[in-house]
Amino acid sequence: MDKRILNKVKTQTPLVHLITNYVTANDCANAVLAVGGSPVMADEILEVDEIVSLCSALVLNLGTLNQRTVNSMFAAGRKANQLRKPVILDPVGVGATKFRTQIAKQLLEEIQFSVIKGNISEMKALATGQGSTRGVDASTHDLGKDLGQVIALAHSLWKDTESVIVISGAKDIITNGKRTHIIENGQSIMAQITGTGCMLSSIIGGLVGATPEQVFDSTVTATALMGVSGDLALEKLNEIGGGPNTYRSLLIDYLNKVDGALLERRAKIEVR
DSSP states (O other), rough: THHHHHHHHHHHOOOOOOOEOOTTHHHHHHHHHOOOOOOOOOOOOTHHHHHHHHHEEEEETTTTTTTTHHHHHHHHHHHHHHOOOOOEOOTTTSSSSSHHHHHHHHHHHOOOOOEEEEEEEHHHHHHHHHOBBTTTTTHHHHHHHHHHHHHHHHHHHHHHHHHHEEEESSSEEEOSSSSEEOOOOOOOOGGTTTTTTHHHHHHHHHHHHHHHGGGHHHHHHHHHHHHHHHHHHHHHHHHHOOHHHHHHHHHHHHHHHHOOOHHHHOOEEOOO
C-alpha cells in the first residue's frame, strides 16, 4: 500500500471511463468523485474510441450485460490496449449464465487487463469456465473455501492473465504473482447494499489511472480504502442510527474523507 497515491488522485483528477451496469452506475460515479477522480459513463460504440483516448483508465463491468454494451467493451478495451492505458475488469455474475461466462472468456482472450476484480465464485468461473455464482453473489459453497485455496486460485489466475488479481470477500486477496496482500477491513453490512463491489472496481480505476506505473500498490490502496471506509461508516452508523441506505451515503462520505494518514492507521494488511 502507498498512502501517497490518495493525494495523487486528488491532485491529478484522472478521467475514469466506466462501461458499467445501470443498477450501480450512480454509486460508481460518486465513488470515483469521492476519491478525487472524474467519471465518464459513455457506452455508445460510436464514441468509445474518442473517450478512451481522453481517459486515464477504463473499467469494464459485466453487471447488466447486453450485446450492445459488449461490442462497446471490446472496442474500448482494444483502444485502451493500443494506447497502453490501464484496463480493469469486474466480471460481475460470471458463472451464472453461459452468455456471461463466454463473453468474459472472450474479453480475456482479446484484451490485456491491468486488474481483474471479482468475488470467489466469479473468479473461480473465470479460471475454470464453470461456476456456482448466485446471480451476482458468491455461492455459499465457494465462500466456505479456506484462505490457502483462495490464494492458490488468485495465483493461478495471475499466471493465466498476467493481471493484478483481486478476490474480494471477508478477507480480500490481492496478488501480482510476486507479492500477495490480504486485507481484513470491511463489514458484513456492505453486502446489504448493492454496488459495493462495483464501487471498488471503479475506485481501483481512479487510483490506477493516477499512478499507472504502480498498478499493484494502487490496487492494494484502493481495496484498503474501501474496507477502511466501510469500517468507519459502520462506526458512524452505530452512533447516529439508520440502516443500509444511510450506510451507503456514509460509505461514500468516508471514501472522500479518509486521507493517507488515517488509511495507514486503520488498514489491516497482511503481506505474504
